[in-house]
Amino acid sequence: MHFGPHLLLAALEGLVTSAVLALTALGLSLVFGVMRVVNVAHGEFFMLGAVLAWAISTAISGHPAIGFLAALVLAPLIVGAIALVAERLVLRRLNYNPEATIVATIGMLYIIQQLALTFYGPEARPVEPPFSYRILLPWFGYSGYKLSVIAASALLLVATWLVLTRTRIGLVMRATQYDSETAQAFGIPVDRVYGGVFALGAMLAAIAAVLIVPISQAHYLMGQDPLLLSFIVVIIGGLGSLRGTVVAAVLIGLSDGIISVFFSPTLAKIIATFLVAMVLVFRPQGLFGTESR
Amino acid sequence: MTEASPAKPYALHLGVIALLFALSFVLPDYHHGLLARIMVLAVFAMGYNMLFGYVGLLSLGHAMFFSAGLYGAGLTVYHLGWNVPAAFAAGLACGALLALVIGLLALRTTGVAFMIVTMMFAQVFYLVILYFASWTGGDQGLVVQQAARVLVLGSGSLDLTNPTVRYMSALALFSIVLLVTLAIVRSRYGRVLVAIRENEERTKMLGYDTFSNKLIAVVVSGTICAASGAAYALLFGYVGSSFASVQYSILPLLWVLLGGAATTLGPLIGTLFMYYVIDITSGFTSAYLLIVGIALILLVLFFPKGILGSIRQRWLGWLP
Numbered sequence: 148m149h150f151g152p153h154l155l156l157a158a159l160e161g162l163v164t165s166a167v168l169a170l171t172a173l174g175l176s177l178v179f180g181v182m183r184v185v186n187v188a189h190g191e192f193f194m195l196g197a198v199l200a201w202a203i204s205t206a207i208s209g210h211p212a213i214g215f216l217a218a219l220v221l222a223p224l225i226v227g228a229i230a231l232v233a234e235r236l237v238l239r240r241l242n243y244n245p246e247a248t249i250v251a252t253i254g255m256l257y258i259i260q261q262l263a264l265t266f267y268g269p270e271a272r273p274v275e276p277p278f279s280y281r282i283l284l285p286w287f288g289y290s291g292y293k294l295s296v297i298a299a300s301a302l303l304l305v306a307t308w309l310v311l312t313r314t315r316i317g318l319v320m321r322a323t324q325y326d327s328e329t330a331q332a333f334g335i336p337v338d339r340v341y342g343g344v345f346a347l348g349a350m351l352a353a354i355a356a357v358l359i360v361p362i363s364q365a366h367y368l369m370g371q372d373p374l375l376l377s378f379i380v381v382i383i384g385g386l387g388s389l390r391g392t393v394v395a396a397v398l399i400g401l402s403d404g405i406i407s408v409f410f411s412p413t414l415a416k417i418i419a420t421f422l423v424a425m426v427l428v429f430r431p432q433g434l435f436g437t438e439s440r
Numbered sequence: 441m442t443e444a445s446p447a448k449p450y451a452l453h454l455g456v457i458a459l460l461f462a463l464s465f466v467l468p469d470y471h472h473g474l475l476a477r478i479m480v481l482a483v484f485a486m487g488y489n490m491l492f493g494y495v496g497l498l499s500l501g502h503a504m505f506f507s508a509g510l511y512g513a514g515l516t517v518y519h520l521g522w523n524v525p526a527a528f529a530a531g532l533a534c535g536a537l538l539a540l541v542i543g544l545l546a547l548r549t550t551g552v553a554f555m556i557v558t559m560m561f562a563q564v565f566y567l568v569i570l571y572f573a574s575w576t577g578g579d580q581g582l583v584v585q586q587a588a589r590v591l592v593l594g595s596g597s598l599d600l601t602n603p604t605v606r607y608m609s610a611l612a613l614f615s616i617v618l619l620v621t622l623a624i625v626r627s628r629y630g631r632v633l634v635a636i637r638e639n640e641e642r643t644k645m646l647g648y649d650t651f652s653n654k655l656i657a658v659v660v661s662g663t664i665c666a667a668s669g670a671a672y673a674l675l676f677g678y679v680g681s682s683f684a685s686v687q688y689s690i691l692p693l694l695w696v697l698l699g700g701a702a703t704t705l706g707p708l709i710g711t712l713f714m715y716y717v718i719d720i721t722s723g724f725t726s727a728y729l730l731i732v733g734i735a736l737i738l739l740v741l742f743f744p745k746g747i748l749g750s751i752r753q754r755w756l757g758w759l760p
Contacts, residue, residue, distance in 0.1 A: 185552055237737055245552050246498050247740045250697065253690055254740075257733030265727055375563065378556060417567045424560035428545050431553050 152286035153408070161404020162397070163293045163362065166300035167355045169396035171373050172380035173307060174351035176392045179381065181324045181344045184238070184248040188255040189352055190374030191263075192230060196222045196353025197365040198263055201272050212277035215361070223353040230349030234342050243341065256370075263367040276361035296358045303354065308389055320344060376403075379423045446626070448758055449704075453622055456705060457615045464607050476607045478708075478715050479614040480671050485699070485707030486621055487664030488692035493702035494625060495657045496637030500555045501562030503688035504542070505662040507681075508534040509669025511569070511576065514679030517588045519575065524591045524600065528670045535666020536659055538565075543658030547651060559689065566684040581680025589674055606675050613671050614708075617664055622704050624660070633657055634702075665692075694732065697739050700746030703759060709747055 175189045199222035204214030233255055241247040280291035311317035322330040323340045331337045352373070356365075363369070380399050384391030399419070406415040460479070467475060484506050491497050512534030516522040522530065546557045569576045576582070591598040598605050624630050635643040636650050644650050673679050682688070691714075692707075699710025714735070718728045743750055752759040 185556070237741065240741055246555075247744065249498070249500075249552075249555060250693065250740045251737050254733040254736030257729045257736070261727045261730040261733065265730075378560075382556070411571070413567055413571045417564055417571060420560050420567065421564045424545075424557050424564065427553055427557050427560070428548050431549055 149286075152284075154405070155284075156287060156289075157405045157408040158401060159289060159293070159404075160408075161401035162297050163359075163400075164404055165397045165400025166297045167359045168373070168376055168380055168400050169304060169393050170300055170355035170358075171352045172377040172384070172392050172396055173304065173389065174348035174355075175377045176381045176384070176389070177320075177344055177351070178348040180388075181320055182243055182341050184243050184245055185252070186345070186348065187249055187252040187374070188233075188259060189252075189348065189377060190370030190372075191256050191259040192226050192349035192370075193352040193356045193373045194263060194365075194367060194370035195226050195229070195259060196356030197274075197360045197369060198267050198367070199225055199353070200357040200360045201274050201365045202267075204274050211275040215274070215277040215357075218274070219354070219357050222357050223350040226353035227346040227350040231342055231346040234345040238345065239338065239341070260367060260370070267365075267367055269367065271364040271366040273364045274360045290362075292361060296362070299358060300355070303351075304389075304393060307351075311389065375420070379419065382423055382427050449622065449626075452759075453618055453704070456708070457611070457618070460611055460614070464604070464611070469603070472603060472607060474715065474719070476603075476610040477676065478711050479610040480668055480675060481715075482695075482708040482711040483614055483617045483671070484665050484668035485692045485695040485711050486617055486704075487661045487666075487668060489696045489701060489703075489707045490621065490624070490664060491657055491661040492693065492696055493706070494630065494633045494637060495654055497654065497658075498555050498693070499546075499558040500686070500689050500693070501542070501558030501560075501565075502661075502665055502692055503684050503686070504562040504565040505535050505539055505665035506669040506672075506688060506692075507565065507569070507684035508538045508662075509666030509671075510673045510679055510683055511669075512666065513670035514582060514584055514673035515575065517584050517674070518582050518679070521588070524589065524674055528667075528674060531670025531673070532663055532666050535669065536663045539659045539662020539666075540655070542662070543655045547654050547658065559686065562684070562686070562689055566681060566686075569681045569684050576681065577679070579681045581678060581682070584673060584677040584679065586677065589677055600675055601677070609675060610671065613667065617667065618704065618708075621664075625702075625704060629653070629656075637702075694736055694739075697744075697746055698735065700748030700750070700752070703746070703748040703752060705759075706746055706748040713747070 171189070171193055174192075175186060178184065178186050178189070200215075200218035203218040203221050204211070207214040207217050237251050237255070238248055241251060276290075276292040278292060281288040282291050282294065311320065319330075319335050319340055322333070322335055323337050323344075327337050330340075355373075356369075376399065380392060380395045383399070384393075384395035403415060403419065406418070460475070463475065464472065484502075487505070488499070488502050491499060491502075509531035511531075513527040513531035516530045517524075517527045542558070542561055546554055546561065549557050570578050573579075586601050589600040591600060598609075600606055600609060625633075632643065632648055632653055635646075635648070636653060640650055669683070672683075695710035695714055696707055697710070698713055699706030699708065714732075717731060717735070721731055722728055739746070745753060748759060
């Protein structure tokens, strides 16, 4: 293959990564933006979504599309419910103290990971894609499913944006993010908003995982990379900014895809992680973020 | 902290050291070996406590300082054939230098950003170890040969692979670090660190240079952790990348939280307690991470001050 088509292939792969990453990172960013806490267990909610997708799609017989659609609806709901319970039982009692929350979510990370290992096992398991149509380009055939992942992610991102900017729920969330005490004074149930946002963040990660699982398999350790990458995206994009998150996800996904094709993936990760740490040191508000109040 | 006579805390610490010394002669082989390992790792926890407990800086990247010591000592022995004291010094130097650089960068941030930045630098360090697998052995690690782990003293020599020598070396390192920590936290400098933890702005207003005080604390903390890592490489003869992974940044946090942050003996108690909990429960289940996870959550929920922290609050106000 020539350089051009090779680059196109790398870019397409990068866009698929970006699509999934944008959803995952958006979940992390919402939780940070509204609740001002860092959820270290976010990657495990992602993993849980993938593992549940496998469980649901194998439990339902018939055409793979039926099982996949069921997983796409059920897995995020279950993950959201688990996140809600965890939030009510633990985070609320910690009064959302940022440092205690990090320690507690590290605890959740270990618990979820160990339970997945115990009940799901150490194997990586595939989920059959709902359809296997190949789009023929002049130079190579490309999986239609991968393109539909990009489309689905774009739709979900637009939907989230509409909810945040055009609905009452979004208004309540933004008010809480802007100033939780004043919001409370105006009769907004801040406590319940926090619970909802935490569940929503976990659900976004779970949806992203269900979308990616027909491409890469479900495994109990698969939450680590998305967590780190989401951190990177959220930091570069500016904490709590939706537009920045999407731009950064595309940037990171594309460069990750392209660098990994031409260099060693470990080197790519070293460079990316180091650069992001430097961004955080010298520009803590992110490349696109505005000065925090 | 109430003003107490200096004799009481020193008597207590010397008592703990004497107890550990006496235990060496009565413990069965298995627990003897385990306790030696716990003492080395308690040094790691004490280094972590220096920064987390006294300065209030929560780092999620201390595995890099531990493994800087581990690899600094391990690689110089393995590839260059250095002797034990030189390799130990190399480990310390690597840790101190790394801590200085990381401190200069990471201390520009505060709070959550500090945690994430330290975690990311540690991740870079971990990936670098994997990337240079031809020298570091990657995730397989390296085994330091028994012949290289002999401490030559004048005409005689000490074989660090001998269980008794190993125990006594671990105890010696532990005692030195314990007494040094005690001296630091009781000194004027220790009080400044606590003042920074309680209210950095006010400390600054009182005329203290908080940045350089914090930087010194990072370097001291990193060097103690590196000492633990270097001792681990030389005493137990294994150098591997798993010690640089995120998990080894979180474990000292867990040990310190459990034992009691900002208590000098807390790190030992936390490490001891956690090791034995895992040791006992692994008899029933292999799911020890589950226990670590539940312990972390229960700790932050119900005992945010840890075992010794709670004891100090209720009964013994003079505990350092």
